Amino acid sequence: MTHDVVIIGGGPNGLLLSCELALAGIRPLVLERLSERAGMPKANGLVGRVVQALDQRGLYERLSGRGGPPAAAPGFQFGALPLELHRLEDNPMFMLPIPQRRLEELLEERALELGAEIRRGHELTGLSQTADEVTAEVTGPDGGYELTARFLVGADGGRSTVRKRLGVGFPGITDRSFTSRQGQVSIDPPVAVPGTGELDVPGLGRLRTATFTRTEHGMFAYGMFQPGLYRVSAIEWSSSPLEDSTSMPLDELRDAVRRVLGADVPMRVPDDADPGLRRSTSTNSRQAERYRQGRVFLIGDAAHVHSGIGGPGLNLGMQDVLNLGWKLAAEINGWAPEGLLDTYESERRPVGERVIMHTRAQMALTSPGAGITALRALFGELLTDPGAIRRVAELMAGADVRYGDGHAHPMTGRWMPDLPLNTESGATRVAELLRRARPLLLTRTSGAAKAWSGRIEEVTTPDAPAEAVLIRPDGYVAWAGEDTDGLEEALHTWFGAPV
16 A cells, blocks of 8 residues: 555644645545653744634634634744834734643644544654655554655654655754753742732742743743743753753752842642753754655754744744645645645745744844843844834744745735635635635636636635735735736646646
8 A cells, every 4th residue: 555645753743734634635644653642841832823824724723722813912022032012003923822742632633533544653764765656664563564655744853764864964053052951840829920920039020921031141931831830941051061851850940040040939840740851951953955855855843943932943844834735735636736846845945044043043132241231232222113023023923924036916925814704605704714725716706716616715705805816725825916817827837727
């Protein structure tokens, strides 16, 4: 048996890709080397455009536990400097707090509902390919075996076996100038301010949740995800004689926080949660030389790694998935135009470069020294200007992404806003029309894409922002125009020959 797509890695990116493919009628196979989901706390939520993208798949309500569309965040930070996002009329920054373990549980639940196959305890050990198929060597609970697939996707993290087996380079830098310690701890009143998520630290004052505090000794960050349970991090700008550890004692984290803040934050091991205490003595900023080699693709951390400051990792990786998923499905289902799969790398690799750029810049802004303090003062002044706030917020959210050369209609290549729409079927919004992960054409006059009716959802509405707006399944505008001249060419370019 030859599978259509084998996905190596059952984290958020691999699971979301399996959902995307299953929505297109493909039954992907996910291989995850861990027999059980990791208990170590990782990411603490989603930040950026991906929150809106998940709303387009009907996943936002499932992940957030709230009804309706997501709301923009009133504030955030860039390099531990405040971003007063509430000052923006069209705020691009969205956030969804959710522990990665819970995110994976819910995505796996959805993938299984859609018919994906997930094998835990199965590890890739070898990889080869021909012009027609990929062969994977796998070790599972019952021993080794081989399987073949039309395509294989590496979603197996920064130490990706897929990338290494392909021989794809991973150039970049390793920064060993600081030591990071973090863990999940309980903090009790009165230091934990009931109902607010704030910390009232004796000798220091109140700290707001989900913020970074930079001092000349390092940086302190924390967030509350349920009452009394906090994710705490302390970064010190000095190399450590110690090695990386996933079994660090709590006293080490407590002492690091004291050195950074100059004050004690009382904390204890949670009664019913894994503290996930760990020490990191370096961070990598690296990007794969290629995102595709033949019939094998790289997504998420397998394609790029960077500092976690600002929480951009899942925003970047999961949008890799949304970009690749529909294109891969189009190829398998037989209607992809020539070169469509190549646009995955040409579109997503520059986005990865920008994330690496701004995370390096943020880490530089949090480092110690009088020069950096002066630079922060200047940045702080600049970030009182709404135009500067918007520019930085769009960069962090990924809202500045535009695919293509930028010489067409202003909407072309950009994210499609979630506009309210009146249609023959009643009131709706753009995100609800993209639930099935199919191309969408909004027109003021019906019948413009009749020849593609089996492949494209066409919705007639007087609220369309142009005469015709052709939207890709990943939420970006493929083409827009004040008349339909050029629409047929765009349909051929992105969605193949008519049905």
